[in-house]
Amino acid sequence: MFRLTFLGPALTVLLLAGPVGFGLAGTVLPAFGISPGFGGGSFGLHYFRELFAQPALFCSMTLSLTSGLASAVLSLLIVMLFTAAFAGTATFRRMQHLLGPLLSLPHAAAALAIAFLIAPSGMIMRLISPELTGWERPPDLLIVHDPLALSMIGALVAKEVPFLLLMTLAALPQAPVERVCQLTGALGYGRVAGFIHGAWPGIYRQIRLPVFAVIAFASSNVEVALILGPTQPQTLAARLVTWMSDPDLSQRYLASAGALLQLGVTGLAFAIWLGLERLCAALRNKAACGGLRMRRDRAVQVVSLTAMILAAGAIFAGLAALAVWSFAGLWQFPDFLPGSFTLRNWMKALPRVVEPLGTTLTIGVASAFIAAILSVLCFVHEDRTGKRAGRGGQALIYLPLIVPQVTFIFGLQFLLVASGWLATLPALLFAHLVFVMPYAYLCLKDPWRSFDRRYEQVAAGLGKSPMTTLFRIRLPMMLRPLLVLFAIGFSVSVGLYLPTVLIGAGRLTTITSEAVALASGGNRRIIGVYAFFQMLLPVAGFAIATLVPALIFRRFRGMQV
Amino acid sequence: MALALVLNQRRNDPEVYVLKRLTIALSLSIAGSFAHAHSPDLANWESVEAEARGQTVYFNAWGGAENINAYLEWVGEELRDCCDIKLVHVKLDDTANAVAKVVAERAAGRDEGGSVDLIWINGENFASMKERGLLLEKGWAEKLPNWGYVDVENKPTVLNDFTTPVEGQAAPWGMAKLVFFHDSARLQEDALPSSAEELLEWAQANPGRFSYPSPPDFIGSSFLKQVLIETVGDAAVLQQPADEADFETESAPLFDYLDRLHKVAWREGRAFPQNYPAMKQLLADGELEIIFAFNPSEASNAIANFELPDTVRSFTFEEGTLGNTHFVAIPYNASAKAGALVTANFLMSPEAQLRKQDPEVWGDPTVLGMDKLPEPLQAGFAALDLGIATLAPEELGPVLEEPHPSWMERVEEAWKRRYTVGN
Numbered sequence: 001m002f003r004l005t006f007l008g009p010a011l012t013v014l015l016l017a018g019p020v021g022f023g024l025a026g027t028v029l030p031a032f033g034i035s036p037g038f039g040g041g042s043f044g045l046h047y048f049r050e051l052f053a054q055p056a057l058f059c060s061m062t063l064s065l066t067s068g069l070a071s072a073v074l075s076l077l078i079v080m081l082f083t084a085a086f087a088g089t090a091t092f093r094r095m096q097h098l099l100g101p102l103l104s105l106p107h108a109a110a111a112l113a114i115a116f117l118i119a120p121s122g123m124i125m126r127l128i129s130p131e132l133t134g135w136e137r138p139p140d141l142l143i144v145h146d147p148l149a150l151s152m153i154g155a156l157v158a159k160e161v162p163f164l165l166l167m168t169l170a171a172l173p174q175a176p177v178e179r180v181c182q183l184t185g186a187l188g189y190g191r192v193a194g195f196i197h198g199a200w201p202g203i204y205r206q207i208r209l210p211v212f213a214v215i216a217f218a219s220s221n222v223e224v225a226l227i228l229g230p231t232q233p234q235t236l237a238a239r240l241v242t243w244m245s246d247p248d249l250s251q252r253y254l255a256s257a258g259a260l261l262q263l264g265v266t267g268l269a270f271a272i273w274l275g276l277e278r279l280c281a282a283l284r285n286k287a288a289c290g291g292l293r294m295r296r297d298r299a300v301q302v303v304s305l306t307a308m309i310l311a312a313g314a315i316f317a318g319l320a321a322l323a324v325w326s327f328a329g330l331w332q333f334p335d336f337l338p339g340s341f342t343l344r345n346w347m348k349a350l351p352r353v354v355e356p357l358g359t360t361l362t363i364g365v366a367s368a369f370i371a372a373i374l375s376v377l378c379f380v381h382e383d384r385t386g387k388r389a390g391r392g393g394q395a396l397i398y399l400p401l402i403v404p405q406v407t408f409i410f411g412l413q414f415l416l417v418a419s420g421w422l423a424t425l426p427a428l429l430f431a432h433l434v435f436v437m438p439y440a441y442l443c444l445k446d447p448w449r450s451f452d453r454r455y456e457q458v459a460a461g462l463g464k465s466p467m468t469t470l471f472r473i474r475l476p477m478m479l480r481p482l483l484v485l486f487a488i489g490f491s492v493s494v495g496l497y498l499p500t501v502l503i504g505a506g507r508l509t510t511i512t513s514e515a516v517a518l519a520s521g522g523n524r525r526i527i528g529v530y531a532f533f534q535m536l537l538p539v540a541g542f543a544i545a546t547l548v549p550a551l552i553f554r555r556f557r558g559m560q561v
Numbered sequence: 562m563a564l565a566l567v568l569n570q571r572r573n574d575p576e577v578y579v580l581k582r583l584t585i586a587l588s589l590s591i592a593g594s595f596a597h598a599h600s601p602d603l604a605n606w607e608s609v610e611a612e613a614r615g616q617t618v619y620f621n622a623w624g625g626a627e628n629i630n631a632y633l634e635w636v637g638e639e640l641r642d643c644c645d646i647k648l649v650h651v652k653l654d655d656t657a658n659a660v661a662k663v664v665a666e667r668a669a670g671r672d673e674g675g676s677v678d679l680i681w682i683n684g685e686n687f688a689s690m691k692e693r694g695l696l697l698e699k700g701w702a703e704k705l706p707n708w709g710y711v712d713v714e715n716k717p718t719v720l721n722d723f724t725t726p727v728e729g730q731a732a733p734w735g736m737a738k739l740v741f742f743h744d745s746a747r748l749q750e751d752a753l754p755s756s757a758e759e760l761l762e763w764a765q766a767n768p769g770r771f772s773y774p775s776p777p778d779f780i781g782s783s784f785l786k787q788v789l790i791e792t793v794g795d796a797a798v799l800q801q802p803a804d805e806a807d808f809e810t811e812s813a814p815l816f817d818y819l820d821r822l823h824k825v826a827w828r829e830g831r832a833f834p835q836n837y838p839a840m841k842q843l844l845a846d847g848e849l850e851i852i853f854a855f856n857p858s859e860a861s862n863a864i865a866n867f868e869l870p871d872t873v874r875s876f877t878f879e880e881g882t883l884g885n886t887h888f889v890a891i892p893y894n895a896s897a898k899a900g901a902l903v904t905a906n907f908l909m910s911p912e913a914q915l916r917k918q919d920p921e922v923w924g925d926p927t928v929l930g931m932d933k934l935p936e937p938l939q940a941g942f943a944a945l946d947l948g949i950a951t952l953a954p955e956e957l958g959p960v961l962e963e964p965h966p967s968w969m970e971r972v973e974e975a976w977k978r979r980y981t982v983g984n
Contacts, residue, residue, distance in 0.1 A: 055981045121846035137847035140769035145832045231775065231832050233981045245658040252665075329867040333846045342867065348631055418669055423676060506651045506658070507619065507676065517654055521625040522839035523868070 005384055008377025012437065015374070016399050019412055019434045024263075024403070026411020030256040047250075047257040054254075056233040061265050063229075064236040067149045068219025068269045071156035073276075076211055078157070078311070079164040081304035083203075084195035085297070087177055091305070096169060098312050099162035104488065104538035105315070106495030107159055108516045109531050111227040113318025114155040116325070116524065119144045121333050123321045129334035138333050145231045152228040152235075156218045158311040164210060170446060171206035175199050192301070193294035196284065209394065212270060213401035219269045220262055220404030223497040223512075227519050236262050237406050244410060244502070259407045266404045319535060326528025345525040353511070353533060360494055360510040360537065362425070367432040368489030371440035372482060378441065379448045380470065397441050400434045405498045413502045423505040431499040436489040443488050447481035477559070479552065483545035491538035511537065600697065601899040603704040609899050614645040616900030620889075621659035622681035623779075624652020625836050628862055632923045635916065640907060646900045651677075655777065656686045663695050663892045675894035679901040681734070683887045684779075685966035688725045690890065697891040697898065700729035705902065707909040708732075712930030718886040719928055723963040724800055731888035732905040735917065736926040737855040738957050739787055739882035742950070746872035748850050755879045757791040760851070761818060764825045770850035772827035772834055772843075775980075776973045780837045780855055785972050787883050789815045790961050799964035803971045812972060816979060823980070830980070845869050855883075857957060858924025861948025865921050875952045881959030886928060911938045920948040 033043045051057065086092040102110070117123050120138035129135040144151055177199045184194025204211075225238040233239065240262060243255035294300075325331070329340030382388055389397070400408075412431065416422040455477065459469040475482070500513040509517075515530035553559035601609045618640075624630055630650065637648035653659055659680045666675050682690070690696050702708065711719055711733055719733040720726065727733075743753065754760040764771045774781030790796050792814035798806045823830025827849060834840045840852040841863055856862075863869040889908060891901045907913055911934055914927040924947075931939050947953070 055978050121843075121848060140828060140848070142828045142831055147831060245655070245661055330845075330870060331867075332870065333848075340867070344867070348627065351634055352630060417665060420671070505662070505676070506621070506653065507649070509652070514652075517624065517652060520654060520835040520839065521627075522835070522842040523627055524842065525868075526627050 005381035008381045020408050023408025023411035026414040027256050027259045031260045047253045051257045060233045060236040064219050070153050071218035072215045074157045075160040078307045084192040085301040102162040104491035106512050106534050108223040109534040110159045111155045111224040113315050116321045117318040126336050147230045160214045161311045167207045167210040171203045175202045190294040190297040192297040197288045209398045216402045219266045223516050259410050263407045322528040322531045325524040349529040356509045356514045364490040364493040367436045367493045368486045371436045371489045375440045375444045397438050409502050423507040431503040432493045436492050439492050440489045443485045480549040487541035487545040490541040494537045612899035613903040616897035617647040618678045618897050618900040619649050620679045621651045621677050628923050674896045677892050678895040678897045682890045684723045688966040696730045702732040703729040705906040710929040710933045724965045731890040733928040738884040740857045741853045742860045745874045757788045768825040774836045775833035778836050803967040858920040858951045860950035861920035862924045873950050877958040881961045884960035885963050
């Protein structure tokens, strides 16, 4: 029975590589006009010719590329400087707790929150109008959907900063930060410069894959682009989704060709990033060898802290505004608060929330549960054989996060339509699991490996079987990380937009897919209700992950935090 | 006694029981497969209703407006209670997506058991489905029990959708008329434009206060059609397919108009609202001064929902504005044809139409003829308070006919080429 643990890694590899591989094939073939069972296509390169004849295609590509790179550069820079300036301080710990909940917030909710804040009729304008600006009516400014995608980049940065900070946090214990900083400090380097010269290279090596995941997401996401991104033209990924749903079948071939182009754009972003890495390393070496000590780095500290607070504060303030909107009666510009409050919006929306909520919960819980089992099997197998996943294995875990979603979800949809599985619960669960699995695995990796194995040795010494040890000792003692895994997996599933829209095909909807659909209509009251659930679900997951172990372990002193 | 014994024995005999169940199951499954292969028998409405029981109807309808979603929620409850039908509203952001699904299914050879049972449709989507033969056979709508109430005589668009003859392949659901809205607290009534040309002049005098949803949004495209009708040399050419006319020449005044409008439009034409609910919010915020919708009660409905202040009023153009009918249609490969028929019939029922026209609910005008309804139902319609911001039917002005659907396709394509530009 215990020998079956090999199923863990095997299934995981299948789950991660299968959909990406088959999905990519399902995208590549139609791009060249080959699509068994679909008809309408003819072999050749003409879909690419048609693609490049689309108006302003180059502009869409540039937007995807630059917004992807800019979001990654900015968020990484903020995280690096903040860690450099504050690692080990109370400020750092406080910020870590503040940003934690943001990690689990769906991208769509964060984008909506930011949109409500910065729009010409948004909360910031309401706060300063008409007293400071004299505006009785919102100014005619193109802030949301701005052609340079600045608001979209801002939202992406605000959402990726918590992610990268958490990844950095996981990498910190393995870098001798304190000793390095003492050494560089003794050599006369400022705190920030010393950290960047001495400790950062080791940390960056560990968070490199997450950074690539950020680039991939930022250069190919759909939901943030729809809510905040430019409209004339849209980013490449957003246009792909439009083509995919065109009644004209040939547009699907166009979309497939476009998806390949997206793959190229994201690939180009990776290549530029690799160049940037070298450039920055060279600059750093030059600075280090040149003796640039930056002893007075107070300004850097202030800037990085401000950026951190802005990122978190913007989303929290936007969410608060959304919450107020959901209870608002008539609320005209420039009033800072609604003229009246009403429960009507909630009464109207709640009956319609029930079904997507049910789907969200079912898919979220099921995918987190399956991902938890698979991860545990993987690690048990690892313990049993003593072989750890190598670099290739690591990269495989990140595969669904690094290959742009649109490029393989399209192909997956093709396959599911052909097999009649589209818009079924198992298909949607499967699609979500592809994205939940990497996070589940990464989340369990460190706690599992740092477990004190002497407990198991004692159990074995008392004559207990490996199975008994696993279920009576290991898993109960790992309840806390397992529940955190569960909460993270669940929140990843809640936040997924594109897989839900394409695989659910409108028949199966979740809170997130409904919220993005409603965003176009601009009914802020109803969006407020949906955003509340988007917020509530992950928070509930984490509350359970915190409270249950506290309750169960209340009589075990050694198990308390 | 012997008989009783036999009966007794039969009842207790498990084998007989199993056989009986098996026969029932078999005959049911045969009936089931029969139902798939053949369309429900409309001549026998009771059999349609019987077949519809227990079916799930996937109604693909635009889902961008909360009041409409709420109305469909109510329809679902009614159908569940009366007819044991489960109605699922598949919320679309563009009806073309539902057409795409049917097209894809046909291409994949799924001629039965399709994923779309009922579509909210009109215009080019209807024309395209009809032309490709993707709809249930002709004449079904006119055989529905509630067809008798439809105002065929005074509402010609229930028979002719955008110049395409409907021929009973779609059931009329509601009437639409392009109506403009403004906030009377900010904009005086005597300043209101009364034609597309005056609207442009008004926009030039009030830069940044007018816009329209970007095509292919249905309402945005309708605005383009309104301008096209008003600017084209001879409106009669629009009733013919666009290929038969000189599209470039005929549409030149429209794009000239748009070029001038965009210069003074909201955000200088660099961004557009995504649909009409978004324009409603912009009117409430004071970003836009004049907005429009296809539903004359839109503003009254929005006032009831606190989305607009109660100072908003309606107006139309003197020479008339676009008007049409929207329908529900059934794809040829629908899984629940009987359920879809019963749903379409219910949507046309006086009861459902009355509730639909209530501005507190939706405010969408009925397709039924008042003189055809029984007395108490007429009274129900007469008693409806259309709301403070709704024009009376006689104030709505003349109806302009929809151009041939091909014009819309060409205009949308040309619009995309002209205005989707990188800065």
